[in-house]
Amino acid sequence: MADEATPEINNLNIEDKVPQTKSTGQIVTPFDVSGGVDESGKLLPVDYDKLVQQFGASPLTPTILERFEKVTGHRPHRFMRRGIVFSHRDLTKILDLHEKGKPFYLYTGRGPSSDSMHVGHTVPFEFTKWLQDVFDVPLVIMMTDDEKYMHSAKIEIEDAKRYTKANAKDIIAVGFDMKKTFIFSDFDFVGGAFYENICRLAKRITINQIRGTFGFNDSNNIGEFHFCAIQSATAFATSFPQIFGTDFKKVSSIPCLIPCAIDQDPYFRQCREHAEKMKYKKPSLIHSVFLPALQGPGSKMSASVDSSAIFMNDTPNKIKNKINKFAFSGGQETAELHRELGGNSKVDVPFQYLTFFLEDDEELERIRAAYEKGEMMTGEMKQRCIAELQTYVTAFQERRAKVTDEVVAEYMRPRPLEWKGNPNPVVAEKK
Numbered sequence: 001m002a003d004e005a006t007p008e009i010n011n012l013n014i015e016d017k018v019p020q021t022k023s024t025g026q027i028v029t030p031f032d033v034s035g036g037v038d039e040s041g042k043l044l045p046v047d048y049d050k051l052v053q054q055f056g057a058s059p060l061t062p063t064i065l066e067r068f069e070k071v072t073g074h075r076p077h078r079f080m081r082r083g084i085v086f087s088h089r090d091l092t093k094i095l096d097l098h099e100k101g102k103p104f105y106l107y108t109g110r111g112p113s114s115d116s117m118h119v120g121h122t123v124p125f126e127f128t129k130w131l132q133d134v135f136d137v138p139l140v141i142m143m144t145d146d147e148k149y150m151h152s153a154k155i156e157i158e159d160a161k162r163y164t165k166a167n168a169k170d171i172i173a174v175g176f177d178m179k180k181t182f183i184f185s186d187f188d189f190v191g192g193a194f195y196e197n198i199c200r201l202a203k204r205i206t207i208n209q210i211r212g213t214f215g216f217n218d219s220n221n222i223g224e225f226h227f228c229a230i231q232s233a234t235a236f237a238t239s240f241p242q243i244f245g246t247d248f249k250k251v252s253s254i255p256c257l258i259p260c261a262i263d264q265d266p267y268f269r270q271c272r273e274h275a276e277k278m279k280y281k282k283p284s285l286i287h288s289v290f291l292p293a294l295q296g297p298g299s300k301m302s303a304s305v306d307s308s309a310i311f312m313n314d315t316p317n318k319i320k321n322k323i324n325k326f327a328f329s330g331g332q333e334t335a336e337l338h339r340e341l342g343g344n345s346k347v348d349v350p351f352q353y354l355t356f357f358l359e360d361d362e363e364l365e366r367i368r369a370a371y372e373k374g375e376m377m378t379g380e381m382k383q384r385c386i387a388e389l390q391t392y393v394t395a396f397q398e399r400r401a402k403v404t405d406e407v408v409a410e411y412m413r414p415r416p417l418e419w420k421g422n423p424n425p426v427v428a429e430k431k
């Protein structure tokens, strides 16, 4: 976290330029997420529509979802149907490639900052696993232990490395296919072709660009400035000769799709700005929102605040107590009033969590309608949410228990991957 930063989401040299709009006090950078506060000091929810506009990304429209379904033959994931995965950059380029059976890969990552991940962290990974199944393409997962060391006064190198191993187990438990997945720690993997790409980028990114994009100032350490080149270099296929081979010209033309929470977009704006000058393809992105903290919209779950989040190692009982005790409710003051006026599902945290984790659209809609009409009470809503989260976390813990140190080592070993891509590509007509 950059303590003395003065964030401004603006950068004159960037092509994916951030238009000059009036600021609302909303701040979203990789190091700071806040919807801002109103005049009375109340936390405001993050305004995602405004953010997409400010960042210059594109909303995930019904037209794109239709095309996604047509090209992949899969109904869009519930996150896409419900606005949880809500915006993108150049997703259509990836769909065009997939349609033709041309290569691309998936890239996502995690900044390991604690021993256990929370449910909010698993959202982009759940989605990435689904994309890996749908597209049948290689996936690289970057563990930015160097980033966390550089950005935190408290985290030592040994801590960051320990978190990497522990978090890699959590990530593997999401269910990634080992044959198609390479997980790496920056501390271990920087070097060779990857380091060459880091340098190619570092040479092009100026202090000015970083300052503007990340809100850094002269008191940030130089490692924080440099790290942008490291996170971005993973978006180039030539960084992974063991996966894609060493035919530099051919491999240069393989782009990636990056599923990530929207706060990571600033890194990749930098990357996209420079990619073509380096004779690489710009990465495409697909963005998700944050899972709100138990305390309500306007905040996000924090790995360092136990009461803000459901952790993937919480017991069923702990989950129950946290939801009952801390989850912000959109219900009315009294049961009588609630029956009369109904609850507000838009701010109700248990209902928000159900939109993330309950697969069945019709059931979700029944719950929403009953709650808003005052037929369903706050207690019942919490009950439903507790049951769903307990099922999700318990299933995760069962898979996690099977992930041994040897399994982690295999996922993290640089090696060739196996994938098939689109089994029925549309072959371009020969003229």
Ligand code: TRP
Pocket (backbone or CB within 6 Å): 030, 107, 108, 109, 110, 111, 112, 142, 144, 147, 231, 258, 259, 260, 261, 264
């Ligand atoms: N910086 C991210 C974090 O702190 C980790 C990360 C690296 C990442 N590369 C990524 C996240 C690509 C999403 C996509 O968590």
